[in-house]
Amino acid sequence: MKQLLYLFLIAGTLLPVQAADTYSNANSAYEKGQYDEAVTLYHQLLEEEGEAAVVHYNLGNAYFKQSQYGKAILHYEKALQLDRKMNDAKFNLDIANSRIRDKMEPIQQPILYIFWYNITRLLYPHQWALLALIGGWVALGGGILFVLKRHTPLRRTAVYTILYAGILTVMLAAIAWSAEAMEQQQAAGIIMEPTVILKSEPSENSTNLFILHEGLKLRILDTDNDWLYVAMPDGNLGWVRSATIARI
Amino acid sequence: MSRLLTALMICSIAWNTQAQTEFTASVSSSTVTTADRIELVFELSNASSASGFRAPSMSDFKILGGPMQSSNMSIINGKTSQRFSIKYVLQARKAGKLTIGPASVRVGSNTYVSEPITISVTEQTANTQEERSAEQQINDFLRNNFYIKAEVSDRNIYTGDDTYITYKLYVNARSEIYDYRVNGATKVPDYNGFYAQDLDVTDNKGEYVNINGQQFLVQTVKKVKLTPQRSGKLTADPLSIDATLTLRVKSQRKSNSVFEEFFGNSFSSSYERYNYVATAPAIEINVKELPANAPASFHGAVGSFTMETGISGEAITTDDPLTYRITIKGSGNFELFEAPELTLPPGWETYEPNIQQSGGARTFEYLLIPRNPGTYEIPAYEWTYFSPDLGKYQTLTAPAYTVDVAAGKSYTVQGNTGDAIEQLDTDIRFISRNAPRFRRGAGETISTNLLLAGAGLPLLALALLLLVDYGRRKGADPAAAKNRRAGAVARKRLKKAKELAASDDRRFYDEAIRVIWGYLGDKFQIPAGSLNKENIEAALTARAVDPSVIAATLDLLQQMEMALFSPVGQDRPMQDAHQQLENWMLQMEKGRKGS
Structure with missing residues (x-):
């Protein structure tokens, strides 16, 4: 049990040399303003090494700098899911959320x-x-x-x-x-398409309820084939195609 | 009270209107000629609201005017009368008996129908024919010899570009127009969609122009500069001017002509005054949208410009503000474009610029106030205008200025003044360079439910332990057993003591004391080592034993101890003592069971 714990700790702190290189390359690409390059490298890291709050946070920043607020929000949210106390991610998420088109009052909880x-x-x-x-x-x-x-x-x-x-x-x-x-x-997702129409039923023929835009966070309540039953921040409900939403 | 009065008034109005609603049709004259104008009036009186007016068929008549609606309401001696009328001006198309059919109108749920009207129309007489044609002739003549033309400098322009419309009055100089006077405009166009500016017309004399071999005096009456505010087909409405003309009338004109009676001037038989309205046609201007790729430094200027900038000094103190001047010269829509917006070094302030316009130049003077000493750069200023000639945006660039700001006399460190720190802008925070801790898979490190099960397990075990323990304590707890057996043990000892008492042995007292201590020790779980009177008393009190029993216990102990150590023969009979001991025993056991 103890050995297992040590193993876990070591795996947590020490990065393989290659991954460490990729990480620092990605960071320096970001610093030079080569955000495209940074995005590619951060994605590569996530693919090869697994999930890490810091990488998602940096990736979110790289997307933000390219004005891709939907993707930025997605990765900030992912970073916060992995590390709730990451204040920088919270701060940047707020800024990214202020840049998206849909603004609505969240429902007041008791x-x-x-x-x-x-x-x-x-x-x-x-x-x-x-x-x-x-x-x-x-x-x-x-x-x-x-x-x-x-x-x-x-x-x-x-x-x-x-x-x-x-x-x-x-x-x-x-x-x-x-x-x-x-x-x-709290299962939720971020809209990835520029515009998404919230439908009354999980079918293309149903009534169009709302037009939503990239970057809005939707709570996922249910799934039906390739449709998701989602809740808007203001409490309105509807169906969207799951391909238009990236789960956090 | 006044409210009551109002209510009464409303009631009476309602009553009146209901009682006397009338709908009538009338004509100005029932015998007319085909040249005459007929006024046809439908009048609805005393109806609060009307709807669904249906005009009669008037196919035998030309409608020259109308329908014109009017309404009035009057209160005379507290009696309200309300009239609503619709007026037509008609002219008969043919002679004969013509009928105007009934018209109908709906008031509430009732429909009112007017009486049909019959008009007898005769052919117009020669006289009236002549009169009409005389007026017609004058109008026809004036249309070609006294008219306004509008000239547009450019009918196809960009939004924000300007175009000029010049209205010119053409008067045939060698014609019957002897004199004329322009009284003013009867209809001033509203240049919808344009920013319009009237320009001074200095050309009062006019000039002579030869048109088709005829001399015309051409005079500019109005000049307007139009700047379209939006794109699309915009229309400048017609302009009408009212003029009084003096016409030279031919001498063969009959003096008894109605026309002469009407227009004639008694002072001059050969000249006639005539009022005439000349109208310039509406003008359509095609306004093109500016190209979409406007740079950020474009603020609406359209035309052709040059820019100059300058500052008042390169070494200043925080005491004196810096003047930054932007002068834009050229031609274009100066009135419309916004003041340029400066990008200032952080910590600098500015106010609304002072704007001066002189001829083809507009100067924006900014007062810049540096708050802190230092060396600052006022960034290069870019300004973009749209050039309609080239059809594209042109950007002018002013140089950047470097300004040294020294601390002035009144300069104090910001902290002392208590100014709030100004946030310049917001941006996301920088990336983190901490080494990432990668976690494979999306699952939690440890399952919450498994842990919860792990928490439930000891609680269950605890409950089980306490339950088992309770059961065992009931069955096999030594203390409890001792307690329960205390009476039995004591009785066994009592039996021995009884034997000793029967043989009058002094060891009886010893035994009796042991019975008491042993009983109390077992019963109340007092270890043998700490048995003494104080403990006993405390233990009994703690268990809420009756105070009299406590007293009896202590008393008994006292007596037994005294008897044990007193000389032989002085004590009470042992049998009595034994009896007393047995009684105490009974009392204790009873008391325990009862409690």
């Missing part, structure tokens, strides 16, 4: 929902679950202490441990579960 949402967002779902796991074992430890040391002053400590650790575990588990559920709900 204040309690926002409060709960913010709590669950403090940690990743698996981190919450890990805390719950620790809490569970502490509570069990308290139980064992209680059984073994009933007649000693430790008895009181044991009872409190069971009580507090137990309640805490249940709460943490609830948050973890909720956070996971919210994560699932």
Whole structure:
């Protein structure tokens, strides 16, 4: 188990020499203003090495510099999905979002929902679950202490441990579960085509509801063959062809 | 009160209108000639609203004018009358008895129909024929000898380019027009879609031009500069001027002519005054859209220009502002183009420019205020205009200026003045150069659900542990067992004590004390080492034992201890003591069960 952990850490910090080269080449291409070149190299990195928040962020910047705001937004969102606390990505995402055509008021969520949402967002779902796991074992430890040391002053400590650790575990588990559920709900995509028509049904013959433009983030609620049932930020719903949307 | 009055008034109006709605048709004259004009009036009185007016068939008549609508409302002695009329001017096409059919109008749900009118029309008399033709003749004559022509400098231009329309009055000098006076324009065109500028007309004398062998006096009456604001086919409306002419009339004209009676001048038999309106036709101008590829430095200027720029000094202080002057010379739509926008070094300020126009030059004077000392570059200024002659955009470039700004006397460091820092622009943040941590696959590092299961497991185990423990404690907990067995053990000891008491052995007291301590120790889980009166009392109090029982317990202990250590024979009979012990025992057991 320990070795596995070390392996994971090493893989996380040390890059293969080739990838490191590609990365620095991409960055210097960006600095020289050769954004096309930078885009190609960043994509190559993602393809060969897997996902990384920093690479998505830089790729988003390269797209932004070429005024391809839809793609920039997509990659900022991807960077934030991998690393929620990446403030630069948040900042640039806001700027990119201010450059797209569709502006709409997001729906107002109930204040309690926002409060709960913010709590669950403090940690990743698996981190919450890990805390719950620790809490569970502490509570069990308290139980064992209680059984073994009933007649000693430790008895009181044991009872409190069971009580507090137990309640805490249940709460943490609830948050973890909720956070996971919210994560699932956040399946979203970015419009990649200059204009996209939101339809009332998953077919070309259905009524045209809205005209949307590149860069808008849509929540994905359902899929039907090559159609997606999506929610606009202001809460309106409709169907779009899945080819026009890039999932985050 | 006043509201009530108003309501009453409205009611009365409504009542009136309902009661007296009338729809009539009338003509100015029922016997006319084919040359006469007939006024036909339909009048609807006292109807609040009317709709669906249907005119009668008037195929026997030429409609010279109308329908003209008018309405009036009057209140006389509190009585409201409202009239709505439609007027036609007609002329009969033929002689005979002609009928104007009934007209209808709808008021609310009712339809009103007017009476048909019959008019007898006779052929026009020779006299009227002559009169008409006389007027006609004059008009025909004037059409060719007194007219306005509009001359356009260019009918096919770009948006923003200018074109001039010159209206010229042509008067045949060698004709019956003896004199004329222009009273003014009766219809001034509105140049829709144009920015129009009237130009001064200085040419008052006019000039003589030979047209088809005839001398014409040509006079410019109006000159307008038009700058189209949009593209497409734009029309300059007709211009009409009203003039009073003095005509030389031929002497053979009959003096009893109606025309003469009407227009004639009693002072002069050979000259007649005549009012005439001359109209210049509408003019269509084709306006072309400017090409789409306008550079950013294009602000609407169309024409042909040159540009000069200059600054007031290259070494200044923060105290004195710098003047930056852009002079644009040439010809074009000066009035329309916007002031050029300067790109200034950061921290510099400017106000709206001072604009001066003189002849073919427009000067924009900017006051630039450097806030901080330093060396700054005012960037090269680019200005673009559209040249209609070349059909493309032309960009003029002014040089960049380098300005040294020294700190002036009133200069203070910004921080002290409390000025907010100015944000110049927003841009995305720079790329990150941190080494990326790649993660294969899209999945989470660890499954949340698996971890949650891992958290549930110990909780389940805990619950199980406590349950099992509880069951075992009920069955096999030594303390609980001791508690339950305390009575049984004590009774066994009591039996021994009873035997000792029967044999009057002094060891009875020893045994009795041991019974009491042992019982209390077992019952209340007090370790043997820490058994003393204080502990007992505390333990019993803590378990909410009746205070009298506590007192009895302590008292019994006291007595037994005293008896144990007192001289032989002075104590009470042992049987009594034993009885007392048994009673206490009973009481304790009962008390425990009850609690």
